[in-house]
Amino acid sequence: xxFKKTIKAAVIESFPLALAIATYGVSYGMLGVSANLKxxxxxxxxxxxxxxxxxxxxxxxxxxxxxxxxxxxxxxxxNLRNLLYGASLASGLSGAGKWRHLxxxxxxxxxxxxxxARFLKVGxxxxxxxxxxxxxxxxxxAASFIGAILGNQLDPALWGLDLAFPMTFIALLxxxxxxxxxxxxxxxxxxxxxxxxxYNPQNQLxxxxxxxxxPLIGVLCxxxxxxx
Amino acid sequence: MYDTLGLILALFVxxxxxxxxxxxxxxxxxxxxxxxxYFKLVPIAVMVSLIMKQLxxxxxxxxxxxxxxxxxxxxxxxxxxxxxxxxxxxxxxxATGLIxxxxx
Numbered sequence: 231x232x233f234k235k236t237i238k239a240a241v242i243e244s245f246p247l248a249l250a251i252a253t254y255g256v257s258y259g260m261l262g263v264s265a266n267l268k269x270x271x272x273x274x275x276x277x278x279x280x281x282x283x284x285x286x287x288x289x290x291x292x293x294x295x296x297x298x299x300x301x302x303x304x305x306x307x308x309n310l311r312n313l314l315y316g317a318s319l320a321s322g323l324s325g326a327g328k329w330r331h332l333x334x335x336x337x338x339x340x341x342x343x344x345x346x347a348r349f350l351k352v353g354x355x356x357x358x359x360x361x362x363x364x365x366x367x368x369x370x371x372a373a374s375f376i377g378a379i380l381g382n383q384l385d386p387a388l389w390g391l392d393l394a395f396p397m398t399f400i401a402l403l404x405x406x407x408x409x410x411x412x413x414x415x416x417x418x419x420x421x422x423x424x425x426x427x428x429y430n431p432q433n434q435l436x437x438x439x440x441x442x443x444x445p446l447i448g449v450l451c452x453x454x455x456x457x458x
Numbered sequence: 459m460y461d462t463l464g465l466i467l468a469l470f471v472x473x474x475x476x477x478x479x480x481x482x483x484x485x486x487x488x489x490x491x492x493x494x495x496y497f498k499l500v501p502i503a504v505m506v507s508l509i510m511k512q513l514x515x516x517x518x519x520x521x522x523x524x525x526x527x528x529x530x531x532x533x534x535x536x537x538x539x540x541x542x543x544x545x546x547x548x549x550x551x552x553a554t555g556l557i558x559x560x561x562x
Contacts, residue, residue, distance in 0.1 A: 243544075275469065278466055280473075281473050305472050309473055309475075315500075316479065323481065334482070343505060396531060397530055397534045397547075400534045401544050403502070403506070416502055419503040423510035432516075436510075444499070446496065448499045449495050449496050
């Protein structure tokens with residue numbers, strides 16, 4: 231019974247984000263075509279990499295004629311946040327045993343956000359994490375394929391699908407904004423992000439740097455007081 | 459084709475490698491209380507940063523605030539504060555953003 235409840239909750243809670251992910255997947259598929267990638271190459275990248283930020287940046291860099299070494303360095307830097315995500319998720323995935331190696335494939339932005347919210351609420355829940363990862367994976371593959379087939383026929387902005395991404399994160403963030411450490415971290419993240427984006431809008435490391443520094447300020451300024 | 463396959467393989471190694479490393483290494487390390495608090499604050503910082511990247515966009519060579527994201531976000535946040543209904547807040551935020559976009 232609990233098994234079914236967990237799966238149901240995972241599917242319901244991941245669905246809105248899966249729609250947002252699909253929007254980016256369609257964009258990736260379209261960009262892949264523009265970067266002269268074949269359909270099989272576009273799909274292989276989605277199947278094996280399964281990372282929206284990495285894939286979108288790679289096709290953009292391929293289109294710009296960047297070297298393979300610069301692409302790989304950028305991807306390495308972008309992926310540094312996976313270390314933080316993995317570290318933060320580890321306790322929530324305890325009990326997964328050998329499945330942890332497969333669940334590691336789902337360590338990325340959206341599953342991380344949903345997973346953390348779930349772990350804070352009910353404790354470790356590898357099944358929940360597995361299901362949301364599967365939902366996102368299917369959405370990403372389907373959207374990549376559709377994007378590659380459709381080319382440039384669809385305008386996500388016209389339907390507001392592009393707005394689903396920030397609105398989802400705002401809706402997820404609001405219930406957590408309680409307590410001094412969290413508020414200090416959030417405020418620091420706003421200031422650092424705004425400064426970095428204003429200084430260099432093309433900077434792809436904003437999330438990594440903010441993810442490293444803002445929590446540090448939150449802990450140091452408050453001594454990690456109260457419940458985080 | 460073969461170059462692209464090599465690139466995809468390298469991307470897989472870099473991406474899965476960092477994902478696995480974070481989980482595998484830290485799941486076997488007992489973190490201190492300050493470290494645990496730090497890592498619990500990471501998602502807040504990441505979410506705020508992802509929102510900021512959507513809010514601030516480059517237009518005509520300048521960084522500008524996206525008004526659809528700003529107003530949609532305010533309505534979404536207020537709705538969450540008042541009703542705590544995720545789906546309703548999401549829909550209200552997107553609808554507000556679309557209206558603002560049409561009015562601009």
